[in-house]
């Protein structure tokens with residue numbers, strides 16, 4: 901059984917949205933390194949939200965720039981739907 905517990909008062913995280921889009925960015929440039937699909941969870945007690953359950957593989961990955969038009973379309977749609985998040989995680993490519 902897989903459970904995510906919040907540290908507030910043991911509130912259990914429940915999945916409130918599947919298939920959110922997470923853009924993993926280069927730290928210093930804010931450009932996309934990888935584009936992920938994941939799920940959004942919320943604590944039923946304190947309402948804090950977390951993103952987990954990332955797909956095994958990214959939807960797209962730099963420098964596959966031929967996919968950039970498709971990536972931008974995915975991001976634009978996700979923003980429109982209110983399910984776009986950014987993750988400034990990856991070290992610089994320089």
Ligand SMILES: [Zn+2]
Pocket residue numbers: 906907908909911943944945946947948
């Ligand atoms: Zn909580």
